[in-house]
Amino acid sequence: MGENGNIESILRVTGLTKRFGGLTAVDHVDMEVYPGEVVGLLGDNGAGKSTLIKMISGVYHPDEGQIFFEGKELKLGSPVNALELGIETLYQDLALAENLNVPANIFLGRETKKPFLGIIPVLDNDAMHEEAKKVLQRLEIEIPSLRSKIMTLSGGQRQAVAISRSIYWNAKLLIMDEPTAALGVAEQKKVLDLVRTLSSQNIPVIIISHQLYDIFAVCDRLVIMRRGQKVAERITKQTTPDEVVGLIIGSDLAERLE
Ligand SMILES: Nc1ncnc2c1ncn2[C@@H]1O[C@H](COP(=O)(O)OP(=O)(O)OP(=O)(O)O)[C@@H](O)[C@H]1O
Numbered sequence: 001m002g003e004n005g006n007i008e009s010i011l012r013v014t015g016l017t018k019r020f021g022g023l024t025a026v027d028h029v030d031m032e033v034y035p036g037e038v039v040g041l042l043g044d045n046g047a048g049k050s051t052l053i054k055m056i057s058g059v060y061h062p063d064e065g066q067i068f069f070e071g072k073e074l075k076l077g078s079p080v081n082a083l084e085l086g087i088e089t090l091y092q093d094l095a096l097a098e099n100l101n102v103p104a105n106i107f108l109g110r111e112t113k114k115p116f117l118g119i120i121p122v123l124d125n126d127a128m129h130e131e132a133k134k135v136l137q138r139l140e141i142e143i144p145s146l147r148s149k150i151m152t153l154s155g156g157q158r159q160a161v162a163i164s165r166s167i168y169w170n171a172k173l174l175i176m177d178e179p180t181a182a183l184g185v186a187e188q189k190k191v192l193d194l195v196r197t198l199s200s201q202n203i204p205v206i207i208i209s210h211q212l213y214d215i216f217a218v219c220d221r222l223v224i225m226r227r228g229q230k231v232a233e234r235i236t237k238q239t240t241p242d243e244v245v246g247l248i249i250g251s252d253l254a255e256r257l258e
């Protein structure tokens with residue numbers, strides 16, 4: 001509990017700023033994420049959404065500002081660092097190994113570390129298969145055969161494997177940059193269901209999407225960016241897609257389009 005009896009945020013960023021040469025891609029942004037919360041990060045192309053989350057996930061070093069994770073200030077320099085803390089980021093290219101099967105992907109590159117669910121001194125295939133099965137069940141993900149190579153899975157199933165991998169490795173915050181952009185309607189729905197499942201297990205999610213329908217279906221709160229700045233924040237239930245579109249494009253442009 002915080003000073004005011006409020007629940008502590010898992011993530012809090014203050015004054016986060018990133019410049020590329022003369023361009024300020026992210027300009028003094030403040031943002032908080034609470035346990036189990038799904039936060040939508042919205043803004044037009046180039047608004048600074050990806051740059052903001054890349055600072056949180058340690059890909060970029062902020063020029064100014066602070067990041068607090070579970071109450072502690074982070075000096076993030078690399079994504080590995082963020083991963084160790086439990087900040088998992090899924091980009092559109094999911095970085096799965098196409099010609100390996102599902103369990104092999106869940107364990108990819110982290111075979112030597114101690115996993116969260118169960119303890120496996122030696123990673124043989126049977127053990128990886130069992131562990132993969134457990135995490136998929138926990139997330140209510142159905143994949144016909146875990147022995148399938150990733151290249152034979154659909155976009156939504158791949159997304160599910162990537163999410164499972166993050167959860168298996170004890171994600172405390174999941175960040176998704178346009179997770180449903182390339183998916184069919186049914187698969188988009190499954191990914192959104194998965195986001196809800198995570199949230200019900202108290203794992204917060206930051207989701208970037210241009211698809212307002214998805215955002216309204218799944219997010220508790222919306223943060224809207226324009227030209228690097230946070231221009232608004234709304235409780236999803238207290239706003240409308242029309243208002244959000246107006247905030248994304250800005251009143252000057254909205255007026256010119258009237
Ligand atoms: N590595 C980089 N070097 C130089 N400029 C960059 C770099 N990355 C982003 N930018 C610029 O910073 C601004 C914000 O980009 P960013 O990718 O964060 O936008 P975005 O909100 O994610 O947009 P989109 O919805 O198109 O993905 C843009 O003007 C972009 O051109």
Ligand SMILES: [Mg+2]
Nearest residue numbers: 049050051177
């Ligand atoms: Mg982006």
